[in-house]
């Protein structure tokens with residue numbers, strides 16, 4: 367029996383409260399990303415919870431570096447044009463079909479959350495920690511989205527690193543975009559990852575022991 371199964375069995379035999387927590391953990395582990403999304407997106411009260419989850423992450427120095435910009439409704443059309451303009455500015459030969467694809471992408475997703483970080487340069491808390499905290503915010507939101515029965519995917523691509531797109535979203539230095547969360551209802555509930563395709567634990571988890579003297 368694997369360590370995970372043993373721990374799970376021991377836990378399952380415990381109190382109702384612990385069993386509830388185990389169910390939540392199982393649900394958390396079942397999260398899959400998908401970009402095949404449809405209506406509805408989370409509604410107001412659910413979105414509040416998702417954003418709240420994003421604001422409850424480890425944050426060294428209480429810098430609160432996270433910034434979330436919601437792109438939804440009518441604003442998606444203008445944002446799609448903004449992405450297409452950015453692509454055109456990077457590559458004047460970009461085919462119209464590619465530009466259309468970006469516009470279609472913004473309209474296909476009823477909710478996009480642009481996740482940004484406000485970097486405090488020269489702060490005793492290194493920049494990497496500020497970015498990591500923002501990554502944790504994005505992940506907490508993805509988990510909340512999943513736990514509420516919706517789905518999402520974290521995407522970046524050249525547009526996420528484009529100064530024009532950053533500027534349009536209000537992420538002028540020292541702010542920067544770390545990615546978009548596309549959020550909605552999955553067209554098909556993603557299948558769990560088969561055990562054979564899960565990361566091999568032995569390649570990622572190591573037991574440390576003190577080096578032997580000599």
Ligand SMILES: Cc1cc2nc3c(=O)[nH]c(=O)nc-3n(C[C@H](O)[C@H](O)[C@H](O)COP(=O)(O)O)c2cc1C
Pocket residue numbers: 397398399400519520521522523544545
């Ligand atoms: C910072 C970051 C950027 C990503 N950018 C993209 C992207 O632009 N396009 C994409 O298809 N997946 C991207 N991914 C990967 C997906 O978000 C997702 O992790 C992947 O499809 C695996 O799915 P899973 O979450 O179900 O394991 C990115 C992931 C991270 C962490």
